[in-house]
Amino acid sequence: MRxxxxxxxxxxRETDRPFDxxxxxxxxxxxETGSRVAVPFGGRTLQGIVLGSAEEAEVDRSRxxxxxxxxxxxxxxxxxxVEIGRWMSxxxxxxxxxxxQAMLPAALKGKTEKYISPAPDAAWTVLERSVxxxxxxxxxxxxxxxxxxxxxxHPERADAVKQWLKQGKLEERQKVEDRLSVKTxxxxxxxxxxxxxxxxxxxxxxxxxxxxxxxxxxxHPEPIAQAALAxxxxxxxxxxxxxxxKGILEVKAVTAERDPYADRxxxxxAPLPLxxxxxxxxxxxxxxxxxxxxxxxxxxxxxxSGKTEIYLQAIDRALxxxxxxxxxxxxxxxxxxxxxxxxxxxxxxVAVLHSRLSNGERYDEWRKIREGxxxxxxxxxxxxxxxxxxLGLLIIDEEHETTYKQExxxxxxxxxxxxxxxxxxxxxxxxxxxxxSLETYGAAIGASPGxxxxxxxxxxxxxxxxxxxxxxxLPRVSIIDMREELRLGNRAMFSRALADALRTRLxxxxxxxxxxxxxxxxxxxxxxxxxxxxxxxxxxxxLTYHRGSQNLRCHYCGYAEREPDxxxxxxxxxxxxxxxxxxxxxxxxxxxxxxxRVIRMDxxxxxxxxxxxxxxxxxxxxxxxxxxxxxxxxxGLDFPYVTLVGVLAADAALRLPDFRAAERTFQLLTQVAGRxxxxxxxxxxxxxxxxxEHESIAAVEHHxxxxxxxxxxxxxxxxxxxxxxxxxxxxxxxxxVPLLLSMGQTFATRMRERAAAAGVRGDDSSSDRAAEVLGPxxxxxxxxxxxxxxxxMVKYRGDVDARAWAAETLKExxxxxxxxxxxxxxxxxxxxxx
Numbered sequence: 001m002r003x004x005x006x007x008x009x010x011x012x013r014e015t016d017r018p019f020d021x022x023x024x025x026x027x028x029x030x031x032e033t034g035s036r037v038a039v040p041f042g043g044r045t046l047q048g049i050v051l052g053s054a055e056e057a058e059v060d061r062s063r064x065x066x067x068x069x070x071x072x073x074x075x076x077x078x079x080x081x082v083e084i085g086r087w088m089s090x091x092x093x094x095x096x097x098x099x100x101q102a103m104l105p106a107a108l109k110g111k112t113e114k115y116i117s118p119a120p121d122a123a124w125t126v127l128e129r130s131v132x133x134x135x136x137x138x139x140x141x142x143x144x145x146x147x148x149x150x151x152x153x154h155p156e157r158a159d160a161v162k163q164w165l166k167q168g169k170l171e172e173r174q175k176v177e178d179r180l181s182v183k184t185x186x187x188x189x190x191x192x193x194x195x196x197x198x199x200x201x202x203x204x205x206x207x208x209x210x211x212x213x214x215x216x217x218x219x220h221p222e223p224i225a226q227a228a229l230a231x232x233x234x235x236x237x238x239x240x241x242x243x244x245x246k247g248i249l250e251v252k253a254v255t256a257e258r259d260p261y262a263d264r265x266x267x268x269x270a271p272l273p274l275x276x277x278x279x280x281x282x283x284x285x286x287x288x289x290x291x292x293x294x295x296x297x298x299x300x301x302x303x304x305s306g307k308t309e310i311y312l313q314a315i316d317r318a319l320x321x322x323x324x325x326x327x328x329x330x331x332x333x334x335x336x337x338x339x340x341x342x343x344x345x346x347x348x349x350v351a352v353l354h355s356r357l358s359n360g361e362r363y364d365e366w367r368k369i370r371e372g373x374x375x376x377x378x379x380x381x382x383x384x385x386x387x388x389x390x391l392g393l394l395i396i397d398e399e400h401e402t403t404y405k406q407e408x409x410x411x412x413x414x415x416x417x418x419x420x421x422x423x424x425x426x427x428x429x430x431x432x433x434x435x436x437s438l439e440t441y442g443a444a445i446g447a448s449p450g451x452x453x454x455x456x457x458x459x460x461x462x463x464x465x466x467x468x469x470x471x472x473x474l475p476r477v478s479i480i481d482m483r484e485e486l487r488l489g490n491r492a493m494f495s496r497a498l499a500d501a502l503r504t505r506l507x508x509x510x511x512x513x514x515x516x517x518x519x520x521x522x523x524x525x526x527x528x529x530x531x532x533x534x535x536x537x538x539x540x541x542x543l544t545y546h547r548g549s550q551n552l553r554c555h556y557c558g559y560a561e562r563e564p565d566x567x568x569x570x571x572x573x574x575x576x577x578x579x580x581x582x583x584x585x586x587x588x589x590x591x592x593x594x595x596x597r598v599i600r601m602d603x604x605x606x607x608x609x610x611x612x613x614x615x616x617x618x619x620x621x622x623x624x625x626x627x628x629x630x631x632x633x634x635x636g637l638d639f640p641y642v643t644l645v646g647v648l649a650a651d652a653a654l655r656l657p658d659f660r661a662a663e664r665t666f667q668l669l670t671q672v673a674g675r676x677x678x679x680x681x682x683x684x685x686x687x688x689x690x691x692x693e694h695e696s697i698a699a700v701e702h703h704x705x706x707x708x709x710x711x712x713x714x715x716x717x718x719x720x721x722x723x724x725x726x727x728x729x730x731x732x733x734x735x736x737v738p739l740l741l742s743m744g745q746t747f748a749t750r751m752r753e754r755a756a757a758a759g760v761r762g763d764d765s766s767s768d769r770a771a772e773v774l775g776p777x778x779x780x781x782x783x784x785x786x787x788x789x790x791x792x793m794v795k796y797r798g799d800v801d802a803r804a805w806a807a808e809t810l811k812e813x814x815x816x817x818x819x820x821x822x823x824x825x826x827x828x829x830x831x832x833x834x
Contacts (some may be wrong), residue, residue: 003057004031004067006048007097008041009110011409013814016095019048020057022066030070034077036108038069038176045174047071047110049100051082071176074370076108078387080424087420091453093807093826094410102410103385107363110176115144116161122169132160144173182367183360184253186226188240190217191248199248209239214248226251257368258360260352266343271316272309275470281463282310288428289317289393296419296458298399298444299432301465302703303674304472307432311395312345314430315376319349323392323427324375328414330401330635331355331380336613337620338636342378353379353386356612381406384414384421391425394418398635399431399440400667405831413829415440416452423456431460434674435667438709438716439723447713448723454801468678475645475676475683477701481692493580493588498646498686505644506593506625510681512644513637514589514628515672516582517652519602520544523579525552525564529572534564540783545577546604547584557785585628585648601629634672640679645672650689650697657780658833659721666696666708673700720770722829725797728806729830731779733787733823740790743822744776747809748792754805760796769798780834787823803828 005018021039023031031037035050045068057064077085081103088099101109118139129136135157139145151158164170190196200214216233230237243249274282281299288295301307315325329338331354342350351365351374368374370387377386381404384394396404396415404414415431422429431440442448443459450457468474480495490496505512524542525534534543536554543552545563553560566573582602589598599615606612612632619627620639627633627642653665669687677683689697699708717724730747732740755762755771762772775792782789796802806826817824 001025001066002028003054003061003064004037005051005054006037006039006067007051007100008039008046008048009097009101010041010046011095011098011101013095013811016089016097018051020054020059020064021048022061022064023053024066027067027070030073031067032075033079034075034082036071036076036104036110037067038071038110039067040065045112045176047112047176049077049082049097050075051086069176071110071178072108076104076370076387078389080389080421081385081387083424084385084417084420088410088412088417091416091803092409092411092828093803093810099410099412102382102406102412105363105366106359108178110178112174113177114147115173115175116147116150116165116170117144117173119169119171122164124169132157135160139170147172183256183258183364185256186251187223187254188217188226188229188244189223189250189252190221191250193218193221195248196221199243207242209235210243213239213243217249223254258358258364260357260361260365261339261343264343266340266347268347269341269344271313271345274309274313275306277465277467278306278310278469281465282313284461284463285310285314285428285430286317289314289321289323292321292323292392292426294422294426294428296422296429296460297431297463298436298440298460299430299463299465300436300441300444301432301434302468302474303434303671304468304474304678305434305465306469307397307465308341311397311430311432312341314393314395314428315346318392318428319346319375321392323390324388325377325393325395326383326386326388326391326418326421327376327378327395327397328381328383328404328418329378329397330403336616337638339378342376346376349374350376350378351386353377353383355380356609358609381414384417391421391427393428393430394422395430395432397432398671399433400435400437401635402664402831405829407832409825411827411830413831419452419458420456435670435705438663438713441709442713442723451723454726454799472677472679473682474703475673475685477673477685477687477703479692479697479701480686480688482688482690492592493585493648494592494646495686495688498688499592501644501684501686502593502626502646506596508643509622509641510643511619511622511624511639511641512626512646513633513642513672513675514585514626514646514648515631515634515668516580516585516628516648517630517668518579518581518649519555519583519604519630520553520581521547521583521587522577523581525575525577527567527569527572528574528576530567530570532567532569534561534568538784538786540781544581547587548604556781580649582628582630589626589628596626597624598626598628599624601627601633603630606632631668631672634668634675637675638678639675641681642675643677643681643683645676645683645685647672647685647687647689650687650700651691651694654691654694654696656834659716659719660831660833662694662696663712665694666699666705669697669700670703670705673703720772720795720797725770725795726802727830728794728796728802729827729833730792730806730810731789731825731827732776732791733784733789733825734821735787737788737790739820739822740788741776743813743816743824744790744792747813748773748775750809750812751792751794751802751805754808755800758800758805760800767798769800771796771800771802 001022004021004023006021007018033052037048038045039048085100089096196218203211213233213235244251318325351368353365377383406412419429439451443450444462450459452458480497485495522545525545534552536559538559539556545552550563551560564575567575582600586598586600589596599619601615654661673685676685732744734740751773760769760771772795776790779789779791794802
């Protein structure tokens with residue numbers, strides 16, 4: 001028997017290596033690289049993934065156990081994806097099984113089920129036969145039974161089952177099962193017309209229901225779902241079964257697709273003629289696709305410049321070569337409008353993958369890709385792992401979005417994974433944005449060494465697209481100083497300019513988008529007598545007031561408590577709600593503009609399936625005057641009657657302890673400004689702020705991306721932040737602060753020792769190689785879910801292998817962390833500093 005190298009689904013550093021298993025002859029044809037298998041491991045049966053095969057085992061062959069089962073007829077992971085998983089494990093310092101599991105749909109993340117059956121030599125006593133007659137009959141006649149279901153149906157038999165297992169009268173077998181199966185539908189197949197007529201003539205008149213069924217099938221002979229047939233013919237499933245028992249009809253379980261867009265019609269669309277600027281931008285991308293050459297491009301196009309049409313025509317070029325394409329868009333920008341653009345151009349060849357689908361729908365869309373029935377995958381971050389075999393093109397729209405970086409292990413960045421898949425497949429990679437991240441932009445213009453891994457730094461080809469389609473002007477932007485509004489006596493949340501502009505749009509029947517990146521009603525609750533502030537008892541964060549549910553809620557752990565009517569500390573009635581959230585703005589709009597129709601889109605209003613699509617459809621059909629929301633209204637929206645965009649608190653994120661705060665503020669404001677004036681009607685943008693002089697806000701007024709990035713790149717270079725340097729952070733969490741401090745200091749000391757051994761200094765600004773270890777210090781949010789958090793940061797540049805140092809140091813700390821229950825989380829190239 002040959003040997004398979006298997007990585008077992010136990011996400012720990014101790015088991016982060018392949019284990020050798022024998023491949024039984026009965027499974028020899030089925031076990032391949034990328035196969036999911038069930039294997040015995042430490043007394044349990046677990047899921048594993050085959051990494052490859054070997055001639056010789058790493059231990060004595062007689063000690064090897066055989067693979068118990070193969071879970072799929074076709075391996076869910078190709079050899080290319082297994083290689084990507086190995087690379088991700090090294091790149092982001094996570095267990096290999098974690099990176100491989102990230103590529104599988106949730107339906108395939110197997111769970112172990114226990115089955116029981118009577119032992120072949122089980123000898124039941126007369127008393128047992130008498131007392132447990134029905135139960136034993138079920139065990140003996142039904143084959144192996146799932147233990148969890150058995151105990152659920154017969155909870156009173158739990159003690160007897162335990163005793164029989166100990167006595168050996170019952171045998172327990174473990175089996176790895178998927179969390180979801182393929183959906184099947186009982187479908188009726190009718191015989192040929194002549195046989196149907198003969199059967200109808202033979203059915204007696206008293207069997208009226210059966211005769212009605214056969215008469216219906218004579219007129220509609222195509223296969224039909226059993227339930228649908230019973231409804232259409234006005235009969236029952238019993239009549240259908242009776243005809244099947246007579247051999248007249250055939251009833252079979254047929255695989256049914258859970259298609260989330262089955263009830264939607266997408267009118268076919270033809271390619272649009274490209275403008276001269278679009279043609280110039282499209283040419284190098286098309287040329288790379290045709291040459292089947294791996295090349296990375298940065299398509300820097302202002303909002304409304306026609307980037308999507310370039311994507312569509314590039315995809316068409318890849319498909320014409322028999323190759324496939326992946327299109328990534330941020331989750332919040334994956335609107336029905338975006339899906340419609342791709343479905344109307346490529347029809348059933350498009351599979352859509354995102355979190356608003358059910359697990360079953362996502363699984364069926366994934367199967368369409370793996371089985372070759374779809375050639376284009378459109379989705380959010382994880383769609384980068386779509387199981388294509390002939391990739392020719394990967395597109396990342398809004399490449400600057402932080403949602404492309406996963407915040408849980410594996411902490412991968414979809415942009416970097418896309419580039420690596422492009423390398424392995426000889427595919428072109430297009431990164432598109434109106435406000436590219438400074439890492440990507442700096443690499444494209446040659447200001448930095450390139451983004452991505454130290455050994456594989458990427459320098460994209462820069463493609464500018466500076467004008468809107470049809471020479472439409474960018475919207476006029478006005479910056480309103482809210483300090484001046486206060487001096488003039490305006491204490492409302494709307495400046496005079498924004499209120500007037502809103503009133504004008506209501507009179508004209510035009511639409512407005514309002515952005516406030518805070519949900520809830522009030523951002524904190526405080527007593528004006530004693531200064532008490534309502535905070536979460538489990539996290540060091542203020543509670544947010546939600547007026548609809550009349551409670552205070554923590555947006556980090558979910559804790560909620562009732563709205564107070566007096567101060568919990570001093571019992572004063574002077575408890576007040578401060579700050580503004582989207583709920584409060586909605587209320588203020590109704591008071592200021594009676595009769596105004598408002599749609600509010602935030603996490604609280606889009607939790608139900610289909611709610612996101614429903615709100616946007618209502619707005620597109622002009623059943624609302626204002627679309628109010630958090631950042632989910634800033635991207636992917638294209639409505640012809642939106643002529644006004646208002647930003648209510650432009651400086652809300654500027655004071656966050658994050659070196660990217662200014663960049664993200666500029667990006668968000670520019671993106672939401674781009675929703676206005678995208679069609680024939682001119683657009684206007686009004687930005688309200690208490691810091692109009694801040695460079696990220698002032699630059700928005702003139703759509704000055706180059707000016708802003710030039711200044712920001714200068715700041716980054718002086719401080720050694722990306723794109724001129726790289727970061728690695730370690731976050732430690734535990735209930736006890738002294739333990740965190742001790743482990744954090746050990747990590748920092750070991751990292752400094754390794755830097756010194758490699759001849760790398762942290763204070764040499766003139767050197768091309770440097771590494772500086774900072775911390776440990778409390779995290780910006782020092783406590784979450786009753787656990788304190790401390791952080792260490794490594795800033796490094798040049799030929800410095802800080803990841804290897806961190807991996808070695810974490811190994812040294814692993815035993816201590818496990819013994820004391822300290823959680824350690826390392827993030828390479830972090831995007832979120834909180």
